Amino acid sequence: MTSLRTRLSRLSLTALLLVGLALPTGAQEGALGVNEQLKLLGLLTNARVSPTGSYMAGQQALKDLRTDEAARYMAAAAQADWDNPLLVERAFIAQAADGQIAEAAKTARRLLELETGNELAQMISATEALKERRYTAAEQQFAEISVETFSGVTAAILRAWALIGLDRKDEADALLQEIGATGLDDFLIFHRALMAEAAGETKSAIRLAGQAFENEPNVARVTQVYASMLANAGQFDEAADVIAQFESQGLTHPLVTEVKQAVEEERRPGIFTANVQIGAAEMFHGLGVALARDGSPDIALVFLRLGLYLDPKADVIAVAVGEVLDRVGQAEAANRIYESIPNESPMKPAAVVRFAHNLDVLGDGEEALRRLGNIVATRPDDLDAVFTYAELLRFDEQYEKAAEAYTKALELTGGNRNGDWAIYYTRGMSYERAKQWPKAEADFKRALELNPGQPEVLNYLGYSWIDMDMNLEPALDMIEQAVEARPQDGYIIDSLGWAFYKLGRIEDAVTTLEQAVTLLPNDPELNDHLGDAYWQAGRRLEAKFQWTIAADVDEVGNVRERVAAKLANGLSQDVASQ
Template sequence: MVTFLGRLPAVAVVIAALSGCVPQSGTRQDASDRDIAVLSAEPGLGAYLAGRFAQSHGDTRSAAEFLSIAARRDPENIDLQQRAFALLVAEGRMDEAAAIAERLLIIDNDSALPSMLMGARDFRDGRYAAAEKRFSVLPKKGINGFLGPLLTAWAKAGQGDINGAVALLAPSPETASFAPIYDFHAGLIEELGGRLDQAETRFKAALAAQTSVRTVETVGAFYQRHDRMEAARALYLRYRLEHNDRALFDGDRQFALGAAAPAVVNTPTEGLAEAMFDTASLLRQGAAHDLALVFSRMALALRPNFPMAHILVADTLGHQRRLEEANDIYRAIPKSSQVSGFARLRLAVNLDELGRSDDAVSELSALAAERPDSHDPLMALGDIFRRHKRYAEAADAYDRALARVDTKDPRNWTLLYARGIALERSKQWNRAERDFLEALRLKPDQPDVLNYLGYTWVDQGLNVEQGRKLIERAVELRPNDGAIVDSLGWALYRMGEFQAAVRHLERAAELKAEDPTINEHLGDALWQVGRYDEARYQWSRAMSLDPEPDQIDGLKARISTGQLPAQASK
């Protein structure tokens, strides 16, 4: 998931307050146009049931279609109207949603989401006072207690009341957990009102909480526009030290714009869109994907040219397995945008998941050529090659990625680890071992590296005692990781401690039951302690779990003979 905001720790409060508005998604199963056409002609119950089924499977597009049909057939059913409304907003069908919102507000004039949507439409049309009236009557608890003052502040800013707007965002015990967002928006409002010193004070307070992408981009550009170039440079350096990538934000690229660096918010309407986006980002962080889509769509209704909100929508659609739709959004983001690189990375990952690996490789290769100072495209390329077991090509991609970074920087242990795996799988153990050891030097006690190196040593009969110690440490750090517990069991097996091996391998099989290697290992250990029928069962189970090609012959031999091959029993 992409983390865009990071200004607020109290995500759980937000999600709890919104629970029940839009159920969370699961695995998506699209309804066909034929299904929709058939159910349109059926009584409302059929459309309702189809809509609820689609919604429970994460298909908000079909759910919106079905439930809007049901809502038209049963206009007095408030629960149905509310569901249809939220889903239509999530799908960006704002005119249809607005028609339902108006009906809902007749029944309950402070209904939260309908009030926000209609207030946003007032805002878009310049009716700031009308929007303020809608926002000011939002309930004062939960998410609305946070959003009410924020949205109302932007409505006051639209009317030129900067003092009134900022006063709503003043620190208080009730809103202390929301202070970073309030400071950020107060800074935007102060700058819009020409009060630069006050804007900088609020921006600094927001930065003190966390250097999120949006805050750094906003404050850095503020510094650049107001001849504070060294402050901007220092901020971008701080961001780079804390975030070892340039996919979402490239400080060097923005710094090159000099005093022409654009403001993130230039109008009150853009400010309101920013508030909707911030809310969506928080919800996305907390895995409230459908609600994140609702607020992202409202942000885009206010500000159609909003690349960060487009990214968030596409990311959420990707989570719903709507990869083609997500890719259409990623492709539409202009290359001039700061988030273009991230969009193209996500596009490539989705292409690979759609079975279009060659297209994914082409996209990443082109991006790597266009951005010679970024290692992200090459790392993603290596990951794709590794996923498809093209290990030599993966190692080459990681080689090129590492040539673009400081290999002594502790943040780059992940690249060394990834290359180590590719090298080990492509039978280049000496290089792989060096990478694992260097990764551990940069990131001591990293469980994955401890496990991989320790397991490989033990499996090859090299440094067996040292390998066992590495794995034991990894198990201490991550006791419920089935793969790591398996490594310890296998180390004990290789050292002839079969009873102890069985205990750990049984635990590993409980933790990661669908892993063929773990089941094979358990079968071998069971055979060694005389539990032959159980051993054969585990080997048969491993065979049913899509084992690696080099495991198949050995498993077949074990199953057919009921015993270990001679070389495996030693």
């Protein structure tokens, strides 16, 4: 059977709506026009201490979100030319992304001296005032940011928090009502609940938190806060019902579990919004997570760092910072965050699992498996740990053990949640690689029952059938559905081309496989398939050229071994199965 390794995606079980803030930072390509770049380089050349190298290194580091290096390089460049707003701007952004908020605020103030109106600089400076309980200064600075922009809406909510600090809740309510009139009322309900709690208005806080939960019953933070408020008011049965509703969706979260334990013991978990800083930090937390999901990791990181600055004990925000760093490939930096989580924190187990996973990313798969194996042995009910362990076993090609671990994960979830399709799918891949096809086929079908039309599953099952010369017409239908959902996925396009090839539709196979190779020009499997199609179409020289490419780019050796005979003898005129 043709190798399917290139088709395996690393799935995760951990899996609003705001447009990202466009920042002129080095984290975005093309941020500076040619003339602006030349102007900047001219300024650098005339600087007393040439910061050109620091600037260029900082630009690349910021783009990669190597924030510690970016902050160091950009600070050096800015210090060498403290009157250059472009350098100062990049320095404060890099410092903020690295969590150096006090330094970023100082640099931001310098930027505002040079160039008024930079909204992010204003926000960071005002956030420093909020942290230091200088609420009057914070309120005034946030008020200077126009509410017409994304950053302005954010600033307005933070301004409301400053008003709470000044005991001017009526003004805070009026401000949020004004913002809510623009269509953001549902988004603001949760923060109105937190503000009411901070102001000691318990009944109002519970009512608003209930509305927020009704809107988003699957959000762990909303569930945690609402259940906590109910339990603090002695309404333990109602709190238990809220948690049960959350868990009935197959959802779990360490912070919800912590509240659940308190509720079961009829113990008040304690006020969530103990001060203005915690409430404002939650604003940055929510937006940071949303921006990360929206594909803006640089801005998300700045917001999450601001949240952690306001509430250093918010371990859930620290883990979110680590997850953003994970997504951009900064495993070492993420692991430093995970290591910093206190052992007594409810978030520590999740941090330990992510730390172990990153050891595999960093090349120490053996140690990663050892640590995760220990975690699973001591915490067999930890779904995150069990699933991650299964994933690493699969990546390590220990397919039978991986399937056993996925089975344990399904035992924990019950196997009937919509989201369980991912576990059936990955267990199916493990069974397929372990040459237990009947079990694999059953899992793929179950995954499609839970998530009909899922393109990865459709492609995997369809391609497997085609590769085994079985169910060719149903397989073609499946793959065509997958192509419709993912028209730019080279692997799925390849599957469609290979289906045409197996069905003897050589002209269609050639056209489709050419498209796949255009999308993924250096994949040996795809080049090999196109070579076969060319040969059957009578295009012998082009076939040998594609087989040669397949052999050259094959790093594993399987395809190279396969095409050697083809390069020597070609194929028969009949469509060949592999």
